[in-house]
Amino acid sequence: MVEAFADLSLRAGEIILDIRARGAAVMEKADHSPVTEADRRAEALILAGLAEACPGVPVVAEEAASAGHVPATLGDHFILVDPLDGTREFIAGRPDFTVNIALIERGSPIAGVVYAPMRRTLWAASGHHAWSADVQDDGTLGDARGLVCRGWQAPPCIVASVSHRTPETDEFIARFDGATMSAIGSSLKFCLLAEGEADLYPRYGRTMEWDTAAGDAVLRAAGGVTITLDEKPLVYGKRNQANDVDFANPFFISASREGVSRIKGEVRGTAR
Structure with missing residues (x-):
């Protein structure tokens, strides 16, 4: 296939x-x-x-x-x-x-x-x-x-959207002193994580499942994780959602498995 x-x-x-x-x-x-x-x-x-x-x-x-x-x-x-x-x-x-x-x-x-x-x-x-x-x-x-995700780098390299940057994204990035930024479009952000060229992809903005699924598949196979802000895996096939249309994603964070373990607490916006 x-x-x-x-x-x-x-x-x-x-x-x-x-x-x-x-x-x-x-x-x-x-x-x-x-x-x-x-x-x-x-x-x-x-x-x-x-x-x-x-x-x-x-x-x-x-x-x-x-x-x-x-x-x-x-x-x-x-x-x-x-x-x-x-x-x-x-x-x-x-x-x-x-x-x-x-x-x-x-x-x-x-x-x-x-x-x-x-x-x-x-x-x-x-x-x-x-x-x-x-x-x-x-x-x-x-x-x-x-492709294999790299271990956690401090300060991290964070990838973010070129066309869909939000204040919430900037607020999340500001929590990591000294972080470097790479702005890139489309699903390529997942690919940079999978290649070990970046550490975090915060998405505090609207996406649909077709925007993320292929890149997310590559990332997960390379040892990465995509989680929602309640720290649960992003799932696909979402229909009849109470607060959004079919196939709409909530906000999420993508990183290596080690990266996710390092930033728990930051995802919910609380101090470590």
């Missing part, structure tokens, strides 16, 4: 790059977020490919969900798709946008791929194995590099 995810993400990436080269018209969805032809064409390719590669597995995809088209039931396994995570980065001409496909099992992301077309790099996870590879000139993937 991960091989199918990787192939589809690479093909979707070529569509996105082609549209980027000739210019993409920007439209607005019902929730006032932007969408482009690249989002829609990449999703159409991925959905067609998943229907062939994974028949019978329910798929929740961003643009289809935005139009009100979601499976009636999800079951124990389903797939989450974000065909172009970082649409604002894409529109602004920045390189930090990704294609994301993830498999969810009983609420946990157990496999997935994140592909960054401008970086020509793919990150993937299956079970407890995480790896990355560069795309070669012939379109194939090069040698895989295993």
Whole structure:
């Protein structure tokens, strides 16, 4: 399944790059977020490919969900798709946008791929194995590099959103004297943690499950954790939520397992 995810993400990436080269018209969805032809064409390719590669597995995809088209039931396994995570980065001409496909099992992301077309790099996870590879000139993937989160660094390197920074995020970052910052878009923040290039990713801002599932799968397979502010694992397949729409995430913190153990108390905003 991960091989199918990787192939589809690479093909979707070529569509996105082609549209980027000739210019993409920007439209607005019902929730006032932007969408482009690249989002829609990449999703159409991925959905067609998943229907062939994974028949019978329910798929929740961003643009289809935005139009009100979601499976009636999800079951124990389903797939989450974000065909172009970082649409604002894409529109602004920045390189930090990704294609994301993830498999969810009983609420946990157990496999997935994140592909960054401008970086020509793919990150993937299956079970407890995480790896990355560069795309070669012939379109194939090069040698895989295993991914493992690093141990806790003090002061930590913290990654945060470029387009969705919030005062709550800044307040959390301020608790760590001397922390260094790396601002990067899309699901690449999870990948930096998985590669051992950063220590914390605080998200005090809105995300949807398709935004996070693939990167979260890579992080967890590399030895990381994503927890909510009540220090419980972030789960997927959230429907009929009392205070939010289906598939919306609460605020969360991502880090290595050691990192999470070091910052307990800070997550809830209390002193250690």
